[in-house]
Amino acid sequence: MKSTIEEVAQRAGVSTATVSRALRGLASVTPETKFRVEQAARELDYVISPSASRLASGKTSTIGVIAPFLDRWYFANLISGIERVSRSAGFDMLVYSLDRLDERERIFHQKLVRERVDALLVCALPPSRDEIQFLQQVKIPVALIGAEVEGCASVKIDDVGGAKAATGHLINMGHRRIGLIAESPLQPMSFTAPRDRRAGFLAAHQDAGLEFDSALEAFGSFTIESGERAMDELLAKPHPPTAVFCESDEMAFGAISAIQRHGLRTPQDISIVGFDDHDLAKYLNLTTVSQPVQVMGETATWVILDQVKNARTEPKAVVMPTQLIVRGTTARFEGK
Amino acid sequence: MKSTIEEVAQRAGVSTATVSRALRGLASVTPETKFRVEQAARELDYVISPSASRLASGKTSTIGVIAPFLDRWYFANLISGIERVSRSAGFDMLVYSLDRLDERERIFHQKLVRERVDALLVCALPPSRDEIQFLQQVKIPVALIGAEVEGCASVKIDDVGGAKAATGHLINMGHRRIGLIAESPLQPMSFTAPRDRRAGFLAAHQDAGLEFDSALEAFGSFTIESGERAMDELLAKPHPPTAVFCESDEMAFGAISAIQRHGLRTPQDISIVGFDDHDLAKYLNLTTVSQPVQVMGETATWVILDQVKNARTEPKAVVMPTQLIVRGTTARFEGK
DNA sequence: TTGAAAGCGCTAACAG
DNA sequence: CTGTTAGCGCTTTCAA
Numbered sequence: 001m002k003s004t005i006e007e008v009a010q011r012a013g014v015s016t017a018t019v020s021r022a023l024r025g026l027a028s029v030t031p032e033t034k035f036r037v038e039q040a041a042r043e044l045d046y047v048i049s050p051s052a053s054r055l056a057s058g059k060t061s062t063i064g065v066i067a068p069f070l071d072r073w074y075f076a077n078l079i080s081g082i083e084r085v086s087r088s089a090g091f092d093m094l095v096y097s098l099d100r101l102d103e104r105e106r107i108f109h110q111k112l113v114r115e116r117v118d119a120l121l122v123c124a125l126p127p128s129r130d131e132i133q134f135l136q137q138v139k140i141p142v143a144l145i146g147a148e149v150e151g152c153a154s155v156k157i158d159d160v161g162g163a164k165a166a167t168g169h170l171i172n173m174g175h176r177r178i179g180l181i182a183e184s185p186l187q188p189m190s191f192t193a194p195r196d197r198r199a200g201f202l203a204a205h206q207d208a209g210l211e212f213d214s215a216l217e218a219f220g221s222f223t224i225e226s227g228e229r230a231m232d233e234l235l236a237k238p239h240p241p242t243a244v245f246c247e248s249d250e251m252a253f254g255a256i257s258a259i260q261r262h263g264l265r266t267p268q269d270i271s272i273v274g275f276d277d278h279d280l281a282k283y284l285n286l287t288t289v290s291q292p293v294q295v296m297g298e299t300a301t302w303v304i305l306d307q308v309k310n311a312r313t314e315p316k317a318v319v320m321p322t323q324l325i326v327r328g329t330t331a332r333f334e335g336k
Numbered sequence: 337m338k339s340t341i342e343e344v345a346q347r348a349g350v351s352t353a354t355v356s357r358a359l360r361g362l363a364s365v366t367p368e369t370k371f372r373v374e375q376a377a378r379e380l381d382y383v384i385s386p387s388a389s390r391l392a393s394g395k396t397s398t399i400g401v402i403a404p405f406l407d408r409w410y411f412a413n414l415i416s417g418i419e420r421v422s423r424s425a426g427f428d429m430l431v432y433s434l435d436r437l438d439e440r441e442r443i444f445h446q447k448l449v450r451e452r453v454d455a456l457l458v459c460a461l462p463p464s465r466d467e468i469q470f471l472q473q474v475k476i477p478v479a480l481i482g483a484e485v486e487g488c489a490s491v492k493i494d495d496v497g498g499a500k501a502a503t504g505h506l507i508n509m510g511h512r513r514i515g516l517i518a519e520s521p522l523q524p525m526s527f528t529a530p531r532d533r534r535a536g537f538l539a540a541h542q543d544a545g546l547e548f549d550s551a552l553e554a555f556g557s558f559t560i561e562s563g564e565r566a567m568d569e570l571l572a573k574p575h576p577p578t579a580v581f582c583e584s585d586e587m588a589f590g591a592i593s594a595i596q597r598h599g600l601r602t603p604q605d606i607s608i609v610g611f612d613d614h615d616l617a618k619y620l621n622l623t624t625v626s627q628p629v630q631v632m633g634e635t636a637t638w639v640i641l642d643q644v645k646n647a648r649t650e651p652k653a654v655v656m657p658t659q660l661i662v663r664g665t666t667a668r669f670e671g672k
Numbered sequence: 673t674t675g676a677a678a679g680c681g682c683t684a685a686c687a688g
Numbered sequence: 689c690t691g692t693t694a695g696c697g698c699t700t701t702c703a704a
Contacts, residue, residue, distance in 0.1 A: 002474075004681060015691045020683060028689055047450045051390035052681030055696045060387070070419055071630070076412035083406055083433050092452065095431050097419050114383045116428070138338075224619050257619050280616055283560050283593055294407070340697060351675045356699060364673055388697030391680045 003044040012040035023048065062092040063304065064117035068125055070097045072222075073250075073278050074293060078123055078145060081297025089305055091118075098125070113140055119304045121145060124191055127152075141307040143300045143315075147192045153307060153315035155300040159193050162289040162322035163200025163245070164207075166273045169287070169324055170243045171208045174333035175271065177216065178205075179241030181230045181251050184219040194222075197247045197275060216241045220251045227254025235262050242333050243271035249278035249288055256284070256329065267331035277325060285328035292320055339380040348376035359384065398428040399637065400453035404461055406433045408558075409586075409614050410629060414459055414481060417633025425641055427454075434461070449476055455640045457481060457633075460527055463488075477643040479651075481636045483528045489643060489651035491636040495529050498625040498658035499536025499581070500543075502609045505623070505660055506579045507544045510669035511607065513552065514541075515577030517566045517587050520555035530558075533583045533611060552577045556587045563590025571598050578669050579607035585614035585624055592620070592665065603667035613661060621664035628656055 009016040014033060022029045022037035029037075040046075054060050063086045067075040079095060086093045094117060113120060119141045126147040127135070135142050143153040170178050180201055183194035205212045218233040220226030227246060231254065234240055246252035252274030256266050266272050274281060277290030303316050345352045350369060358365045358373035365373075376382075390396050399422045403411040415431060422429045430453060449456055455477045462483040463471070471478050479489040506514050516537055519530035541548045554569040556562030563582060567590065570576055582588035588610030592602050602608055610617060613626030635654055643649050 006681080016682075017684085017692080018690055021690085024683095030689065033689080049391070049451045049681050051387050051396070051451065052696090053683075054387035055385070055391050055698085056681075056683040058683095058696075069416070071413045071416035073409075073412075076409075076415075077407045079412075079415075079431070080405070080407035080433065083431060087432065092430050093432075094428050095415070095419060096423065096429075097416065115385045115387065224616070253616065253619055280560070280589065283589055342697080352698075353676080353700080354674060357674085360699095366673065369673085385697050388680090389699075391682085392697075392699040394680075394699095 003046045005046075005048070008037065008040045008044055008046050011044060012036045060092075060116060060118050061090060062094055062117045063301065064094045064096065064113060064120045065123065066096050066098055066112075066120065066125075067123040068098055070095065074146075074276065075123055077293040078297040081294035082121060082301050084294075085298045085301040086305070089301075091305070114138060119143070119308050121300055121304060122147075124193070126190065126192060141304055141315075143304040143307070145296055145300045148317060151315065153300075153303050153317065155296050155303060155318045155320065157291045157296070157320050157322045159196035159322075160200040160203065162275065162291070162324075163197040163247075164204045165200075165322070165324045166275065166287075166289050167201045167204035167245050168207070169326065169330065170245065170271060170273060171204060171210065173243070173271065173330060175241075175243040176210065176333070177213065177239070177241045177243075179216040179218070179234045179244035180212075181218050181220055181227055181234070181244055181246040181255060183247055184221055184226075186219075187221060194247050201245055220247075220254070222248045222250055224250050224254040224257070227251030228258045229254075231255035231258035232262075235259070235264075241270070242335060243273070243330070246272065246274050249274035249276040249281050249286060252286055252288070252329075253278075253280070253284065256286075266329045271330040271333070273330055281325075282327070287327045287330040288325055290323045290325050296320055339382045341382075341384075344373065344376045344380055344382050347380060348373045396428075396452060396454050397426060398430055398453045399640065400430045400432065400449060400456045401459065402432050402434055402448075402456065402461075403459040404434055406431065410482075410612065411459060413629040414633040417630035418457060418637050420630075421634045421637040422641070425637075427641070450474060455479070455644050457636055457640060458483075460529070462526065462528060477640055477651075479636045479640040479643070481632055484653060487651065489636075489639050489653065491632050491639065491654045491656065493627045493632070493656050493658045495532030495658075496536040496539065498611060498627070498660075499533040499583075500540045501536075501658070501660045502611065502623075502625050503537045503540035503581050504543070505662065505666065506581065506607060506609060507540060507546065509579070509607065509666060511577075511579040512546065512669070513549065513575070513577045513579075515552040515554070515570045515580035516548075517554050517556055517563055517570070517580055517582040517591055519583055520557055520562075522555075523557060530583050537581055556583075556590070558584045558586055560586050560590040560593070563587030564594045565590070567591035567594035568598075571595070571600075577606070578671060579609070579666070582608065582610050585610035585612040585617050585622060588622055588624070588665075589614075589616070589620065592622075602665050607666040607669070609666055617661075618663070623663045623666040624661055626659045626661050632656055 005016045005019050009019045019037050022034045069075050083093050122144050124146045126149050146156050148154045148156055182198050218230035220230040246255055252272050255272055259266050259270055274286050274288040277288050281288050307313050341352045341355050345355045355373050358370045405411050419429050458480050460482045462485050481491050484490045484492055518534050554566035556566040588608050591608055595602050595606055610622050610624040613624050617624050639652050
């Protein structure tokens with residue numbers, strides 16, 4: 001049932017080295033012998049043993065993916081894109097989820113990376129300097145998705161620009177008191193998206209000569225529930241905002257829910273803009289900023305695979321386009 | 337930088353065999369030597385080479401997951417659960433997505449399974465008899481999630497029961513003309529959930545002595561868009577249903593959207609019940625049937641890991657509980 | 673309890 | 689273009 005390269009060699013009447021070459025499609029093999037080998041392999045129902053091959057070659061043909069959550073829309077889409085191209089390139093995809101920071105060390109240094117993968121894709125949480133240095137030391141190329149660190153390949157969007165466009169849209173619609181539902185700065189993991197989106201939000205204010213009233217900022221954690229609570233807070237203010245920019249669609253969903261619960265309407269009473277263009281944003285008619293998540297996963301995989309193959313390629317830093325999608329949760333401010 | 341077992345052995349003053357034993361925690365090692373070995377390993381920053389270990393032992397400590405889509409709520413949650421327990425058990429998780437049927441053969445027979453994983457978790461699409469037989473032949477245990485096949489370990493919910501409860505709820509609310517938004521039977525992949533949910537829907541009718549008017553059945557493909565189109569169809573009927581059971585929450589979302597677009601209201605004009613308890617169902621106030629998706633992933637992993645360890649355990653078939661969650665999209669039928 | 677030695681199945685020089 | 693020959697780094701009898 002389980003045949004080895006040796007048996008294939010015998011059956012094809014060649015050496016194991018030739019079988020190895022033929023099966024890997026190395027140029028230096030006569031078409032005829034190649035054919036004989038392939039036929040022998042087929043007849044024996046032979047499949048290469050990855051462990052043996054990996055041990056001998058030092059290559060794993062495996063790409064590792066690290067993400068903080070696997071069950072959220074953003075990461076699931078990233079992974080879907082990554083899997084598609086890694087499979088098409090003959091690579092296996094190993095996935096690790098990293099919820100707690102203390103697991104990080106273990107994962108980066110220990111079992112995970114080392115000897116297990118040829119390259120690593122790190123989603124959303126930028127590794128520390130030390131971690132990156134460690135990885136370079138072990139010579140395993142890394143690409144970041146949704147974050148950027150100097151000297152490291154990365155694929156991200158222009159979060160600042162996207163947030164600025166979204167906020168600008170609100171300003172153009174006549175809003176002056178604009179709320180912000182941001183990720184809590186107390187959050188243990190250091191994502192860069194929240195920081196950048198917040199920066200874009202502020203930049204739009206500055207460009208318009210507006211001053212942001214920090215009383216209009218509430219915090220959440222990129223979840224629906226937290227967005228809902230944050231909106232409750234905003235609504236409880238003596239002088240609530242007429243529009244709110246949410247750093248993620250999930251939080252925007254929660255915000256809308258809170259607004260309805262308070263007997264108010266979107267966008268008549270309060271306009272809402274999200275960020276991400278979540279699957280359901282269209283359905284919920286949410287004005288938002290879209291980013292090509294799956295494509296980012298695919299792109300990052302191509303980039304990293306390229307590094308694996310051409311060891312000394314300069315790490316690329318790709319920035320993907322973002323697009324403001326105006327739907328039904330934003331309206332011109334008609335108030336005083 | 338990269339040290340081998342040999343170096344550890346030397347430094348600890350023992351043989352490589354002892355190092356191997358000590359590091360794996362095999363009983364037959366003096367606490368002292370074990371300590372010495374561990375210390376040496378630590379000092380050398382030694383990490384075992386999985387390839388070598390796999391080649392020598394024949395075990396990969398890796399679990400393979402096959403799912404038709406990675407970017408959908410259900411599968412992302414399953415994977416999240418699977419990853420959690422496989423990591424805690426020291427197993428790596430390899431993920432493959434299978435969109436086209438013709439890739440299946442390649443995946444099952446070839447590169448994937450063989451020599452790469454110790455066990456396989458197949459999500460939603462039940463393997464064919466041949467495939468299962470093949471896997472048994474290669475001695476790699478399989479567990480199905482969301483499907484059931486005799487002689488194979490599996491974790492699923494009672495789809496029939498869940499659908500029956502959901503439909504029963506509608507009937508109890510006085511509805512008599514109940515529509516069904518089902519998965520298209522033309523769909524190439526043979527999921528069992530749609531079939532079972534449809535059966536439950538019909539069973540509820542039968543129990544209530546009602547006859548189902550097949551004109552009230554429309555088809556989708558478990559997506560929002562398809563649910564929307566299906567509802568459009570139903571609404572175009574001369575005598576539309578007063579309530580609709582959707583085989584998935586995504587389709588229910590689409591249905592609600594269509595209803596609103598037609599200027600009707602949920603539940604006043606039409607009641608809607610979904611299935612799954614998608615993350616957003618609560619937020620959208622959708623009455624639905626919940627299933628413990630992440631827990632199913634976790635359970636399946638425990639089950640399969642158990643099989644890996646105790647080779648001759650009878651494959652378990654676990655059925656997880658389902659729960660009808662009544663929210664705001666269903667109301668008593670007040671019409672004629 | 674520990675060590676010696678024989679592989680596991682493949683790839684990578686190095687010859688030829 | 690193909691064969692020979694060493695390993696790759698671990699695990700696993702089998703003895704001691």
